[in-house]
Amino acid sequence: MKKAASHDSVNISRRILLKGIAAAPFILSSASTWASIPAEPDVVIIGAGAAGLGAAKTLTDLGISFIMIEAQARTGGRAYTDEHIFGIPYDMGCHWLNYDDANPWYNYGKNNDFTIIPEKNDPYGLFVGNRPATKIEMKAYDKEWDRFSDRICRAAEGRNPDVSPAEAMEIDNKWKFLVSYIRGPLGMGKEIDEWSCKDWYWSGSESFTTFCNEGYGSIVAHYRRNLPVELATPAQHIDWQGSGVKTGTPKGTINSKAVIITVSTGVLGADKIKFTPSLPVVKQESFQYVSMGTYNNVALQFSKDFFGLGPDAYVDYVNEAGTEGGGMLTNMGGTNLSYVYSGGDLGRELELAGFEAGVEWGLNEVVKAYGSDAGKYFIKGNFTRWGEHPWTLGSYASAKPGYWHMREELRKTVADKIFFAGEATHPKQWATCGGGILSGIDAANNVAKTFGKR
Ligand SMILES: Cc1cc2nc3c(=O)[nH]c(=O)nc-3n(C[C@H](O)[C@H](O)[C@H](O)COP(=O)(O)OP(=O)(O)OC[C@H]3O[C@@H](n4cnc5c(N)ncnc54)[C@H](O)[C@@H]3O)c2cc1C
Structure with missing residues (x-):
């Protein structure tokens, strides 16, 4: 080696x-909005990376109430452009916009005056x-x-x-x-x-693949600007007994009808969120078999x-x-x-x-x-x-030999109220930021169907 x-x-x-x-501003300060957020939203979205943001925008458009909670003191997850380390845009995570216009970030970037250039x-x-x-x-x-x-x-x-x-x-x-x-x-x-x-x-x-001169993470940050998010609020526990779901955080518990989990399989596989009762065994296995590289x-x-x-x-x-x-x-x-x-x-x-x-x-x-x-x-x-990185624990996920079918298990909804999104759950554009947002949009639409709204 x-x-x-x-x-x-x-x-x-x-x-x-x-x-x-x-010089790196890894921590962005944000005033807490905890006191003003709805006490019992329809949905809790866990994670404000590409998937969480896609879910939040879709639920907003559908008129479904939600709280999006993010463990870190910034949004974007693995899509993050830093401008301080080198004094110029520097993508610390995703940089290539893959899958041309099948990737929503491509048109979003173009329509919002970002400089998108072909590879x-x-x-x-x-x-x-x-x-x-x-x-x-x-x-x-x-x-x-x-x-x-x-x-x-x-x-x-x-x-x-x-x-x-x-x-x-x-x-x-x-x-x-x-x-x-x-x-x-x-x-x-x-x-x-x-x-x-x-x-x-x-x-x-x-x-075909493109780059964004201002940084891929900057496109994602622009998309986020009108979406409410509660920063520095990690989900620690999900109780899905009885009706509804209770999401435990250090700031308190949120009751909702459903939850959309967008965290990486690294975070899920490391049991950083506890479930009561435990998730089905096959679901837990999917976190290990679709593992982070x-x-x-x-x-x-x-x-x-x-x-x-x-x-x-x-x-x-x-x-x-x-x-x-x-x-x-x-x-x-x-x-x-x-x-x-x-x-x-x-x-x-x-x-x-x-x-x-x-x-x-x-x-x-x-x-x-x-x-x-x-x-x-x-x-x-x-x-x-x-x-x-404690809130990612790896770069992106892929299935181990013999277990590609586990990707399907990974994205399955549990009990019509625990929905899974995130790059690893997307059937085609997995491992990418485009797959992230598409999986979040899909999860939000599935929530709406369950609520009889579609
Ligand atoms: C170095 C690198 C290079 C890459 N290059 C490319 C590329 O060129 N092109 C491309 O398309 N993709 C690339 N990717 C992959 C791409 O960045 C990811 O697939 C995508 O950003 C994932 O988005 P996501 O929303 O699924 O997950 P994430 O971005 O990980 O978002 C999940 C969010 O959940 C938060 N979270 C975690 N645990 C909790 C908790 N308990 N409670 C609340 N919040 C929590 C995290 O902080 C994070 O913000 C790259 C990734 C890396 C690491």
Whole structure:
């Protein structure tokens, strides 16, 4: 397994790194509205990420009363743009707007004057060792990439057993590591023997992708601006005995007819919300089988675009032996901020190694591909560690091999009053911010049907 970079390979000033972190406004203050919220709303929405916000907007439009409670002192969840660490928009979670206009955030962003730009596929870079790949290497890599994707789709067909990509894999050449690393740890947040081909297959076809210069999280924050939310109010307990539901929080208990739970399967699987009576066993199992992967960005701010590929160019890189490598998004929006991605086992190892080790590793990856001059232009870095984030406990979810059917269990309503939403519950756009909002809208519409309002 690949190890984090040695500490003396790149000299990063601890002071510079900490300065970036200290400036980050992770906690946004908000006056409590607790005293003025309805005592007995129709619905409690738990979590104010993409899914919770989608549910809240839909219930508002349907005239169904609700309280949305959020554990953190800010909204957005995994969709969050920070503007303080680097002084420019920096997406700490989602950054790519996937699925073109099948993703509601795409049109919402366009209609609200955000700068939405298409992902650029040309030039996109492949580095081998510390040199650009030859045309022959590019072609060979593309071919193996397509072959692997095709194998996953074929393995997932019809009544085939629910296997992992590792079992379906045919590549055994120089590109094996890179193709599996980009598809696995950097795609799913898991190694290629840890997720189900059928689950991936049913996620739907790949479509064109865009970026938002102001940050994906800024679009989500804009959508939230007229929706009421009670911040710093974690749901601790859900009592669904008898009629209605009682949601226990540190500020008191809320009685409602129904609840929409949008928290990650990481949070649900860690029993951070207790249920009385316990949820059905199959539901509890679904939290474990549709489990969170690890995927993070190491954001590096440079003083110049030494990559030379222009804004928003994605670069894959691999060593000459084909045994180590990864992916990075360079010069985002022309700001000289770049992401080096980590995921899977290595990603988890880095999360545990800590902030500085992560930044150092990221810079070292750039140096490996672009030479030590990269260090000269380095200003400061940041490392997201979503697996350590108490209200997420991972990056996004996927089904383990043999358990893709558990996604359906995950989204099933319990007793016509406990509704489940969140990216992991969406049948097609799971793992994405678009899947998040769509799942919230679906859950709110299902609540309305149960109330006889649709
Ligand atoms: C590093 C990274 C990169 C990503 N890149 C992309 C990308 O490029 N494109 C893309 O589309 N997607 C991407 N994603 C995934 C995307 O960010 C998520 O799928 C999406 O934001 C999830 O939204 P959600 O509402 O389902 O969950 P969340 O955003 O996790 O929202 C759930 C909310 O519930 C709150 N909560 C948790 N427990 C409680 C509790 N007990 N009580 C009250 N509130 C609680 C949380 O604080 C959170 O705000 C990325 C994710 C990560 C981590």
